[in-house]
Amino acid sequence: MRKIIYADNAATTKLDIEVFEVMKPYLLDKYGNASQPYLFSRSAKMALQSARETIAACINASPEEIYFTSGGTESDNWALKGTMFVYGDHRTLMTSQIEHHAILHSADAIERMGYPVVYLPVDKHGVVLPETLEEYISDNTKLVSVMFSNNEVGTIEPIKELAAIAHKHGAIFHTDAVQSVGHIPIDVQDLGVDMLSSSAHKFNGPKGIGFLYIRKGYTVQPYADGGAQEVGLRAGTENVASIVGMAAALKANVDAISEHTAHLEALEKRLLYQLDGLGLDYRRNGSVEHVPGNVSLSFKDVEGEMLLHRLDLLGICVSTGSACDSKNNQVSHVLQAMHIPDEYAIGTIRISLGKDNTEDEIDAIVKALTKILKPGIKK
Numbered sequence: 568m569r570k571i572i573y574a575d576n577a578a579t580t581k582l583d584i585e586v587f588e589v590m591k592p593y594l595l596d597k598y599g600n601a602s603q604p605y606l607f608s609r610s611a612k613m614a615l616q617s618a619r620e621t622i623a624a625c626i627n628a629s630p631e632e633i634y635f636t637s638g639g640t641e642s643d644n645w646a647l648k649g650t651m652f653v654y655g656d657h658r659t660l661m662t663s664q665i666e667h668h669a670i671l672h673s674a675d676a677i678e679r680m681g682y683p684v685v686y687l688p689v690d691k692h693g694v695v696l697p698e699t700l701e702e703y704i705s706d707n708t709k710l711v712s713v714m715f716s717n718n719e720v721g722t723i724e725p726i727k728e729l730a731a732i733a734h735k736h737g738a739i740f741h742t743d744a745v746q747s748v749g750h751i752p753i754d755v756q757d758l759g760v761d762m763l764s765s766s767a768h769k770f771n772g773p774k775g776i777g778f779l780y781i782r783k784g785y786t787v788q789p790y791a792d793g794g795a796q797e798v799g800l801r802a803g804t805e806n807v808a809s810i811v812g813m814a815a816a817l818k819a820n821v822d823a824i825s826e827h828t829a830h831l832e833a834l835e836k837r838l839l840y841q842l843d844g845l846g847l848d849y850r851r852n853g854s855v856e857h858v859p860g861n862v863s864l865s866f867k868d869v870e871g872e873m874l875l876h877r878l879d880l881l882g883i884c885v886s887t888g889s890a891c892d893s894k895n896n897q898v899s900h901v902l903q904a905m906h907i908p909d910e911y912a913i914g915t916i917r918i919s920l921g922k923d924n925t926e927d928e929i930d931a932i933v934k935a936l937t938k939i940l941k942p943g944i945k946k
Contacts, residue, residue, distance in 0.1 A: 569882040572928045577718055577746060577861055577919035578886055583771045586816045590773065593808035601805050602796060611807045618814035625821045626763070627754040628780050634797050635810055638777040639745035641790065642764035643669040643712075645779055645801070646741045649787040650710045650762075651677050658709035659683045661738070663695050663724075664904040666714050670743055671900075674712075687713070692854040693722035693905050700732050708738040715744035715763075716751065719901040719917060720853035721861025723751065730759040739785065745769055745777075749820035750827070750858055761785050767809070771922075772816030776809035827922045831859035834920050834929050838862060841933040845941055850911055852902065860920035865907060866940065869914035874939065878916075881935045886917045 573581070599608030601615050619630040636642045647670065651660055662674050664686045678684040685703055687695050695713050704711070711733040716723045730740040741762040747753060748763075749770025755763060762785070766777040781787055793802025820827070839862075842849065852863040866874070871887040878885055898912040907915075918932065 572883045572924075572931055574918045574920060574924065574928070574932060575884045575886050576921035576924075577721075577769075577858075577917065579768045579774065580771045580921055581923065582768075582773060582812075583816055583819065585819065586772055586812045589815045590808040590812040593811055597807075601807055602794065611805075614807055614811050615805055618810045621814040621818050622778060625753075625817050626748070626780065627756050629783060631798075632755075632780055632783055634779045634781055634801055635805060636777045636779050636790070636801060637775055637806075638768070639667075639743065639764050639766035640669040642745075642766070642777050642779040643667070643743050644673050645787070645790040646762045646764060647673045647677060647710065647712060649790060650739055650741070651682055652680075653786060653788045656709070657682055658707050659685060659705070660710050660712070661685045661687060661700075661704060661708050662712045663687045663689060663714065665689055665693055665717055665719075665901045666712070667718055667743055667745070670712055670714070689904050691905055693717050693720050693852070693901065694854055695724050695729060697725055697728040697732060700729055704732060704736050704738065706736050708733070708736055710739045710741060712741040712743065715742045715747040715753075716858045716861075717853070717901060718746050719899060720863040720905070721746075721857035721919075722854040723747070723856040723858065726760065727758050730761075734759065746858055746861075749817050750824070750860075752821075752824060755780055755782070762787075767813035767816060770816050770820045772813040773809045776806055776813050778813070823922070828859045830922060831920055831924075834924055834926065835860065835862055837926060837929045838918070838933065841930070842936070845933075845937060847936075847940060849914075850907075852905065852907060852915070860924075862918045862920070864916055864918065865902075865911035866914035866916075867911050869940065871913060871915045874914070874916050874936075877939045878932075878935055881938070883932055883935055886919070887915060 597610040599611045601611040619633045623630045623633050674684050713724050713729050726742050733740040739761045742760050743764045745766045748765040761782045763780040768774040789800045791802045848867040850865050875887045902912040
């Protein structure tokens with residue numbers, strides 16, 4: 568069987584074996600419902616509290632500010648809808664043009680309910696400039712939601728500055744940090760954010776679990792009606808094993824951020840150096856300030872979907888920066904907002920590297936791209 572080279576870590580990551588091991592007891596032995604009062608369930612209840620404390624420490628929050636969810640999508644939906652609908656005052660939601668669809672589709676639903684929504688433009692690097700927010704925001708703005716880092720191109724946004732502007736105008740600030748938590752140092756106290764979304768499977772934890780940080784003293788509507796879990800704000804039996812796994816995965820990644828960053832930056836440098844040597848007409852998208860390992864590349868007059876499928880046939884997993892349908896090729900909303908020329912944008916792929924990728928895998932990716940794009944060159 569051909570060895571698979573997985574270079575799509577921004578889509579999901581491999582569950583660490585150590586994380587799997589800490590989850591197992593809560594699936595097989597300590598499986599009690601954490602909401603029950605008897606002795607058998609106390610270990611599950613204690614595990615929830617310990618996980619909450621671990622996660623809080625990783626982002627410099629208080630344990631009571633961490634609310635467990637099913638992942639980033641639920642966290643984003645809860646943050647936006649739980650804020651916009653709480654008073655029914657029809658004030659404005661403000662977000663950016665390059666958000667994940669969990670935000671954009673939530674914003675669309677909010678707009679259909681009669682609430683005004685403003686979509687902030689970005690510069691050519693995918694950055695929401697503080698002066699842009701200053702230009703668009705008003706004292707009627709209720710919530711500003713800007714992602715911490717972009718999933719397609721990796722650009723890191725000036726969150727601290729944006730949050731300060733929002734607060735100056737009396738608005739609440741939320742950030743979708745799904746691509747950032749566990750990969751970039753995050754201190755919610757220093758940043759001044761009111762809410763922050765995260766998802767465990769982006770940092771080598773299990774799928775189907777995440778959390779929403781909600782600053783103490785801030786009011787948000789419950790996400791679902793039912794039981795009294797999460798202080799009555801998020802009903803549903805807690806997924807104890809996955810919560811324990813999420814906490815373990817996050818701590819492991821946070822403890823090794825410097826090491827992982829150095830490794831990923833070296834792999835990026837190796838990849839780009841070799842590509843430059845091939846004489847290809849391509850551009851790298853995004854900002855100098857980006858999530859380590861997220862490499863968005865646009866090749867001129869090439870179809871990204873073709874690249875993705877050809878690489879797949881060679882055992883290499885990447886994603887594309889454009890979505891194709893049967894009638895035409897459509898450039899992603901992120902690349903459109905960044906005004907990437909069509910002849911480049913349509914040929915975009917995202918290579919997102921993780922801590923387990925190697926130099927040999929980088930060399931293999933370059934060799935595969937050479938075979939596809941420069942078939943006459945022996946690499």
